[in-house]
Amino acid sequence: MENPEVADRLDAFAALLELGDANPYTARAYRRAAETIRGAPSSVAELVRSGRVRELRGIGPGIEARLRELVETGEIAELAELERELAPDLVGLGRYLGLSAKRSVELARALDVRTAEELRAAAAAGRLRGVSGIGPKTEARLLEALAREGEPRPRRGLLLNRARELVGGIAAVVGGEVAGDVRRWRDSCELLAVVCASRDPRPVLARFTGLPQIVAVVEQDERRAVGVTVDGVPVELVVAEPQRFGTALVRATGSPAYVAALEPLPEAPDEQTVYRGLGLPWCPPELREEPFRGAPPALVDLTDIRGDLHCHTTWSDGRASVEEMARSAEERGYEYLAICDHTPAVGAVRGLTADEVRRQGEEIAAANEVVAPFRVLRGIECDILPDGRLDLPDDTLAELDWVQASVHGGQRMPRRELTKRVEEALRNPDVRCLSHPKGRIINRRPENALDLERLFEIALEQGVAVEVNGLPDRLDLRGEHVRDAIEAGVEIVCSTDAHSVRGLDNMVLSVMTARRGWATPAQVLNTRPLPFVVSPISP
Ligand SMILES: [Zn+2]
Ligand SMILES: [Zn+2]
Numbered sequence: 001m002e003n004p005e006v007a008d009r010l011d012a013f014a015a016l017l018e019l020g021d022a023n024p025y026t027a028r029a030y031r032r033a034a035e036t037i038r039g040a041p042s043s044v045a046e047l048v049r050s051g052r053v054r055e056l057r058g059i060g061p062g063i064e065a066r067l068r069e070l071v072e073t074g075e076i077a078e079l080a081e082l083e084r085e086l087a088p089d090l091v092g093l094g095r096y097l098g099l100s101a102k103r104s105v106e107l108a109r110a111l112d113v114r115t116a117e118e119l120r121a122a123a124a125a126g127r128l129r130g131v132s133g134i135g136p137k138t139e140a141r142l143l144e145a146l147a148r149e150g151e152p153r154p155r156r157g158l159l160l161n162r163a164r165e166l167v168g169g170i171a172a173v174v175g176g177e178v179a180g181d182v183r184r185w186r187d188s189c190e191l192l193a194v195v196c197a198s199r200d201p202r203p204v205l206a207r208f209t210g211l212p213q214i215v216a217v218v219e220q221d222e223r224r225a226v227g228v229t230v231d232g233v234p235v236e237l238v239v240a241e242p243q244r245f246g247t248a249l250v251r252a253t254g255s256p257a258y259v260a261a262l263e264p265l266p267e268a269p270d271e272q273t274v275y276r277g278l279g280l281p282w283c284p285p286e287l288r289e290e291p292f293r294g295a296p297p298a299l300v301d302l303t304d305i306r307g308d309l310h311c312h313t314t315w316s317d318g319r320a321s322v323e324e325m326a327r328s329a330e331e332r333g334y335e336y337l338a339i340c341d342h343t344p345a346v347g348a349v350r351g352l353t354a355d356e357v358r359r360q361g362e363e364i365a366a367a368n369e370v371v372a373p374f375r376v377l378r379g380i381e382c383d384i385l386p387d388g389r390l391d392l393p394d395d396t397l398a399e400l401d402w403v404q405a406s407v408h409g410g411q412r413m414p415r416r417e418l419t420k421r422v423e424e425a426l427r428n429p430d431v432r433c434l435s436h437p438k439g440r441i442i443n444r445r446p447e448n449a450l451d452l453e454r455l456f457e458i459a460l461e462q463g464v465a466v467e468v469n470g471l472p473d474r475l476d477l478r479g480e481h482v483r484d485a486i487e488a489g490v491e492i493v494c495s496t497d498a499h500s501v502r503g504l505d506n507m508v509l510s511v512m513t514a515r516r517g518w519a520t521p522a523q524v525l526n527t528r529p530l531p532f533v534v535s536p537i538s539p
Helices: 003-019 024-039 044-049 061-073 077-086 088-096 101-111 116-124 136-146 160-174 201-209 242-253 256-262 271-278 322-331 354-371 394-399 415-426 452-462 479-487 502-516
Strands: 177-179 192-197 216-221 224-228 234-240 307-311 336-339 375-383 402-406 465-469 492-495
Touching: 003 024, 003 044, 003 061, 003 077, 003 088, 003 101, 024 061, 044 061, 077 088, 088 101, 088 116, 088 216, 088 224, 101 116, 116 136, 116 216, 160 177, 160 192, 160 201, 160 234, 160 502, 177 242, 192 242, 201 216, 201 224, 201 234, 234 242, 242 256, 242 271, 307 322, 307 375, 307 402, 307 492, 307 502, 322 336, 322 354, 322 502, 354 375, 354 394, 375 394, 402 415, 415 452, 452 465, 452 479, 465 502, 479 492, 479 502, 492 502
Parallel strands: 192 234, 307 336, 336 375, 375 402, 465 492
Antiparallel strands: 177 192, 216 224, 224 234
């Protein structure tokens, strides 16, 4: 059994534990273990057999026992039982229709249906209104949702990393290409799609509808199906005739507005030929948001990035040491890494005092001895206090190579006050970059009221860059704002804000977000060699 397969089973187990109202910590522990296993460099099945699996982070005796059962018998008995008891296909369908997991299970019991198909039949026969708690309004809403035509969407967008994992996993198994919002690297993905090329669509559709990730099929015709996950997220599969694959891929990639402006599309086996037929140069998917028929610029690429300028260590809320982070950055081919732990005002987690910043400086100097010629920079993610002052004394900031300024608390300040507060901070001569300027947490906290236009003026005047934070739930600045910053002449920094070694992988999310803002390498500060990024550099 391969690692991704093991991880999928643990994820399924976690989803069902959640449905069954198990302790939420247990479900979360299984999800974390699944993530660890997906990223593990060696075979987990081997580790289980040799009794070494608990060396992996987050795998305790309970999860080890499940893994042993899975590796030895190919199944987890309790998982199979939960699947029988909880009918994940009904739950998936219910969530897609806007019902909670609990409500879906209640509904299924009351109607005595076991599958999504039976639920549809019961609804069509008018049996919904006989269920206690379902009034005519809810019935009408459910019937309408069941009959919904056109583009299926989840009730809220998926984070890009989760969507990539889900759609990428499905595309790999059915031998297709990722399309939809994921291919355009949207910060929140709603249209999830995979396109395959095949003369005979039946085996591909069968493979798709049989996937463990797909618990129910809500639409199906000859060359297309829409399945939903246990979380109620719809995924579309299109099986194109091979000679029309390129056309189908352009359409399924979107955005709908971009494609509509190109129609009618010529039929072609690949995208290059579609574009050639239109008399246009090929367009990178991440630029296909608004109608556009021109020649795209040479966008910044992951391989242009020479260093990461925002990461955390165990000195604040990170999980790895300075040296571990540095070695991992070096393995990624970088030339430098800035350690930017928090300052005390961040509140929720530990922050460094001036004294600790100096002690950390000694550790960074020692790390530099062993990782040279790679360079670890002394940085800080310094909180901007409510009055615009910074959370460390000026003489401490002046010692550092790289100062990020961040608003953490008080994101809800009115526009004028917040803008003034940030403006004040950017006027500090040691500040080099503004972190996550709009302060949003996708699906949880809206963007703050910061006046970006005003802010970009100050940033330009003060020589301060703005960050494209690569944390999957931030992606801040987002593409549209990156474009505004670039038009204002402000430099961009692509950073991960990594809190672990694996967090450094999120650079791709930051770079793709910058590309969505049309950024070229020259506009991204950390594509440059170190002397052009920071000066002077600490000894
Ligand atoms: Zn921050
Ligand atoms: Zn940070």
